[in-house]
Amino acid sequence: MAPILRIEGLNAGYGRLRVLFDISFSVDEREILAIVGPNGSGKSTLLKSIFGLTNIYSGKVIFNGEDITGIKPHIIARKGLVYLPQVENVFSKLTVRENLLMAGYKLPKQELKQKIESVLELLPVLRKYMDNKAFQLSGGERQMLALAMALMGEPKLIMLDEPSTGLAPKISNYIFERIKKLRDMGITVLIVEQNAMKALKMADRALLLAAGKKIFEGECNALLSRKDLVKLYLGLEVSPSKAAEASA
Ligand SMILES: Nc1ncnc2c1ncn2[C@@H]1O[C@H](COP(=O)(O)OP(=O)(O)OP(=O)(O)O)[C@@H](O)[C@H]1O
Ligand SMILES: [Mg+2]
Secondary structure (H helix, E strand, C coil): CCCEEEEEEEEEECCCCCEEEEEEEEECCCCCCEECCCCCHHHHHHHHHCCCCCCCEEEEECCCECCCCCCHHEEEECCEEEECCCCCCCCCCCEEHHHHHHHHCCCHHHHHHHHHHHHHHHHHHHHHCCCEEEEHHHHHHHHHHHHHHHHHHHCEEEEEEEECCCCCCHHHHHHHHHHHHHHHHHCCCEEEEECHHHHHHHCCCCEEEEEEEEEEEEHHHHHCCCHHHHHHHCCCCHHHHHHHHHHC
């Protein structure tokens, strides 16, 4: 299968500050790729670079066979690649319903209703808050709304930056379950996650970054079996049983 996303020799950063160094990797369709690494290693910068929000000095971003290097975010989104930033990802003064309508503005009216319905089937928690303003939602509910909004655009690939950070374990587990469903719906997922163990248990493959460089790319189990890497970069002590659990 041809990869849906391919990054080739990417060097990127902010103005003169270079953050990413020669990053290459690829993601297959319907795959969940977890991007892990220490704070400040460039995980968010990588997602932003793919979405056209940083300065790219050299290298390529190929999405669905098309070179999208450095093109404008709204054009990338229209091609079916969406990005959920780490913070500020909903319109807080609008209601849940209005947020969803905004996110689906390009759909014809009849389809819009159906699309909202199908998104609510995936995230039923939002149903009771349809007429509440987004700022009245809890952190977890707001993340679900952000995810719902991203889905309104019918993406082929979705990039999530720490969707569960700051949430209670039960809610973050719920969000993780929903993310796995996205894969079943045929959507490819790139997820940056602070809780590396959790991400490696959910994802198919992993990309480990440190100081802006790729340290590892491969199956999550293969990374978990590299005890040197997971201890040094992720602070994890993996016991054999944990690794087996992760592969289950
Ligand atoms: N808008 C920006 N302008 C300038 N430098 C930035 C900007 N955003 C991030 N950086 C710098 O780029 C480097 C990588 O940051 P980035 O946010 O990509 O790391 P991260 O791996 O996502 O970290 P965290 O796990 O804390 O979210 C850091 O040194 C950071 O200070
Ligand atoms: Mg980050």
